[in-house]
Amino acid sequence: MPTFVYEAVDSQGKEVKAEIDAASEKEASDKIRALNYFPTKVLPKGASSALGTPQSVARRRGGLSFGLRVSAKQLTQFTRQFATLLDAGLPMVRSLDILYTQFKPGLLKDTIGFVKEDVEGGSSVSEALAKHPRVFDKLYVNMAKAGEAGGILDQILTKLAEYMEKTQRLKQKIVGALVYPAAVVTIAGAILALILVFIIPKFEEMFREMELGDLPGPTMVLITTANTIKSFWYIVVFVPFILIAVVQMLGRTPKGRYTIDMIKLKFPIFGLIVSKEAVSRFCRTLGTLIQSGVPILNALSIIKNATGNAVVARAVENVHSSIREGDTIAEPLRHSGVFDDLVVNMIQVGEETGELDKMLMKVADTYESEVDTLVGALMSLLEPILIIGMGLTVGFIVISLFLPLLSIMEKIGGGSKK
Numbered sequence: 001m002p003t004f005v006y007e008a009v010d011s012q013g014k015e016v017k018a019e020i021d022a023a024s025e026k027e028a029s030d031k032i033r034a035l036n037y038f039p040t041k042v043l044p045k046g047a048s049s050a051l052g053t054p055q056s057v058a059r060r061r062g063g064l065s066f067g068l069r070v071s072a073k074q075l076t077q078f079t080r081q082f083a084t085l086l087d088a089g090l091p092m093v094r095s096l097d098i099l100y101t102q103f104k105p106g107l108l109k110d111t112i113g114f115v116k117e118d119v120e121g122g123s124s125v126s127e128a129l130a131k132h133p134r135v136f137d138k139l140y141v142n143m144a145k146a147g148e149a150g151g152i153l154d155q156i157l158t159k160l161a162e163y164m165e166k167t168q169r170l171k172q173k174i175v176g177a178l179v180y181p182a183a184v185v186t187i188a189g190a191i192l193a194l195i196l197v198f199i200i201p202k203f204e205e206m207f208r209e210m211e212l213g214d215l216p217g218p219t220m221v222l223i224t225t226a227n228t229i230k231s232f233w234y235i236v237v238f239v240p241f242i243l244i245a246v247v248q249m250l251g252r253t254p255k256g257r258y259t260i261d262m263i264k265l266k267f268p269i270f271g272l273i274v275s276k277e278a279v280s281r282f283c284r285t286l287g288t289l290i291q292s293g294v295p296i297l298n299a300l301s302i303i304k305n306a307t308g309n310a311v312v313a314r315a316v317e318n319v320h321s322s323i324r325e326g327d328t329i330a331e332p333l334r335h336s337g338v339f340d341d342l343v344v345n346m347i348q349v350g351e352e353t354g355e356l357d358k359m360l361m362k363v364a365d366t367y368e369s370e371v372d373t374l375v376g377a378l379m380s381l382l383e384p385i386l387i388i389g390m391g392l393t394v395g396f397i398v399i400s401l402f403l404p405l406l407s408i409m410e411k412i413g414g415g416s417k418k
Contacts, residue, residue, distance in 0.1 A: 003045040004028040008037035015301075019045060026122055041130060070108045070135050076164040078108060083157035093120055111135045124148055138302045139285065146293040156292050163288045170277065170368055177375040181382045188390050193229065195397065200226035207404050216403040218396065258310040265311060269381065273374045278309040279343060280367035282316065287360030297323060312338055329356070342366070
């Protein structure tokens with residue numbers, strides 16, 4: 001009898017990896033569910049390393065994806081349309097077939113085709129989605145499972161689409177707010193580099209020909225800076241890329257990621273934006289999962305990897321451990337040092353009244369509004385800082401070049417008097 005390697009989640013939200021003997025993949029899934037596990041991946045033994053990537057899955061099923069990533073916008077569009085088709089009363093397979101023909105060639109289109117094949121073969125939608133973790137994450141799969149269990153998959157998908165849309169809008173606001181200052185700094189840096197590399201050396205040559213002797217201190221600083229950049233331009237160009245590469249390498253380790261995220265939280269204003277955005281995402285995700293009927297421990301296990309911040313993720317992990325020991329949600333959040341009193345108190349009220357999901361959504365809305373305000377404040381602060389910085393830089397260059405000219409004028413004036 002064939003052996004299958006599987007990954008699953010137990011009733012407490014823990015991940016389980018093991019093997020099981022079964023005649024087929026469907027039978028293996030049934031046996032795993034009989035153990036009170038929810039299977040997220042079931043593969044023939046020996047194929048787990050090769051069948052997990054989109055490329056290999058596509059080859060195995062007779063095609064190769066044109067793209068290896070699915071954008072948040074595409075996935076949101078698919079979710080919204082899937083929910084609409086199911087709400088209109090169309091059968092599952094028919095809905096997937098319509099969506100397959102609608103999307104352009106790429107990873108998402110291929111994945112929809114694979115999901116449709118699995119559903120036709122007797123798999124549930126959540127099981128079919130779970131086979132494609134690069135497209136459908138644990139949050140998506142668990143909400144689909146909850147929707148199937150309650151017979152309200154269309155409603156759950158609608159909630160999921162709304163959640164994804166709000167998350168995407170918040171991310172776009174933050175990124176959009178940083179585009180202007182980044183563009184200004186880039187353009188100003190390029191202009192400054194051109195002045196230092198091409199204009200300042202000509203002034204240096206002119207000053208040397210005039211035999212002015214020792215140049216003023218600011219002028220020497222400017223000329224030395226220009227010569228250094230001209231001689232070692234490759235260092236100036238590549239250092240930012242090296243720093244980015246180093247940060248990315250550190251971010252791949254748990255300790256490095258935690259350190260980087262902790263540093264982000266320490267920045268003035270920007271740190272508040274990062275913190276409130278992470279807490280908002282935590283509250284909205286947890287509220288959406290609870291509304292969908294996902295058990296609280298399973299929901300926290302999913303959220304741990306969905307907050308986007310390692311500091312908040314560690315706090316969520318501590319909450320998960322505390323709840324397993326019979327504690328409430330509010331108390332471990334209070335001791336985490338990440339969530340402020342407003343969040344903790346509203347969650348505590350939600351637990352006491354049995355409306356935790358509603359309270360979490362209110363907190364998420366409040367924090368999203370605060371993020372908008374902070375982004376506006378950051379923009380208001382950055383604009384004058386950039387203007388003052390560019391003004392000081394230009395002023396320093398002008399004064400540095402003008403000081404030797406004053407010496408020349410003084411010499412000319414002294415000569416004319418004689």
